[in-house]
Amino acid sequence: MIIHADWSINPRKRWMVVANKQPNHRWLIEQPRVVDDPTSLFKNLTPKILQSGCLLAGFDFPIGLPYKFALKAGLTDFLSTLPLFGNREWSQFYTPAEIPSQISLYRPFYPARPGGTKRQHLEHGLDLQFKHLFRLCEIAHENRRAACPLFWTLGGQQVGNAAINRWKSLISPALNDPQLHVSIWPFAGSLEDLCKPGEIIVVETYPAEYYGHLGLFSSVERKSKRRQIDRKYYSERLIAWSDERQLELDKALIASFKDGFGYSPDGEDRFDALVGLYGMINVVLGNHPTGESFPPHNDKIEGWIFGQEQPKEDT
Numbered sequence: 001m002i003i004h005a006d007w008s009i010n011p012r013k014r015w016m017v018v019a020n021k022q023p024n025h026r027w028l029i030e031q032p033r034v035v036d037d038p039t040s041l042f043k044n045l046t047p048k049i050l051q052s053g054c055l056l057a058g059f060d061f062p063i064g065l066p067y068k069f070a071l072k073a074g075l076t077d078f079l080s081t082l083p084l085f086g087n088r089e090w091s092q093f094y095t096p097a098e099i100p101s102q103i104s105l106y107r108p109f110y111p112a113r114p115g116g117t118k119r120q121h122l123e124h125g126l127d128l129q130f131k132h133l134f135r136l137c138e139i140a141h142e143n144r145r146a147a148c149p150l151f152w153t154l155g156g157q158q159v160g161n162a163a164i165n166r167w168k169s170l171i172s173p174a175l176n177d178p179q180l181h182v183s184i185w186p187f188a189g190s191l192e193d194l195c196k197p198g199e200i201i202v203v204e205t206y207p208a209e210y211y212g213h214l215g216l217f218s219s220v221e222r223k224s225k226r227r228q229i230d231r232k233y234y235s236e237r238l239i240a241w242s243d244e245r246q247l248e249l250d251k252a253l254i255a256s257f258k259d260g261f262g263y264s265p266d267g268e269d270r271f272d273a274l275v276g277l278y279g280m281i282n283v284v285l286g287n288h289p290t291g292e293s294f295p296p297h298n299d300k301i302e303g304w305i306f307g308q309e310q311p312k313e314d315t
Helices: 037-050 067-073 077-084 117-126 159-177 207-212 228-244 251-259 266-284 298-302
Strands: 004-008 015-021 027-029 055-059 182-184 199-203
Touching: 004 266, 015 077, 015 266, 027 266, 037 055, 037 159, 037 251, 055 266, 067 298, 159 182, 159 199, 207 266, 228 251, 228 266
Parallel strands: 004 055, 055 199, 182 199
Antiparallel strands: 004 015, 015 027
16 A cells, blocks of 8 residues: 655645555555544554555655754764654754744754744754755755755745654654554665565655656646646646556546646645655656665665655765
């Protein structure tokens, strides 16, 4: 089973799409649905996982720490450090600083709210250049712009707030639950090693990365996922992509495709959730590399976006 969730701090903007492998070995893709209760997401899916093999779960929020930050803070392994956040000297890690003087290695998220805030405040508080707050996988490349850095909480993507919310309420509890068998790729190993019956493999995704992989992106075409008419155009391409790879689409999903996922604002969120799933399926089918063979620190500290290729040379 493969799931992908387009995540937001707003519960109404959390959408998930599921793909189940059928007895005929084809993938059946379902209609996007709202994630009602993130805390029980894996437990609700566990019975199906035990029947179908393993679960590959993709989430659109950062999983990992910038290397330069980790180096300065004396951290060498993300998975072993994650349980420390929110406790003892790290007790304020998840509380965004309200004023520049509160920023520190132990309280790196900033700002708590907009208004009079500058990136220089974060640079000064952490004693790091802003460019060093990006993980390698977040740096811009020829097919997409840069992703937002983890600790800067402003902007439309709000990745810092999403990471705070999901590390606390989803990732950490799942790793600590003895009834669940959860691993975080690539920290826990390669995809091939982790995919075993009954296992849940969590990966970081970035739908903007997958537009290029799926042939949706063109620098010539001025189209936007925010417009219903453009989502219809993209949907036609995804339907053709599905037919070529013998994917099965449920009827409700086909109707959403043809309608461009409606005119309401959540159409963009539902479509992003679906693009993320397609990007993951593309990797699972072997049409695109996972992105493994990491530089020395990426598989233990920074992590990686699933399916993003390694840069040709170190940045």
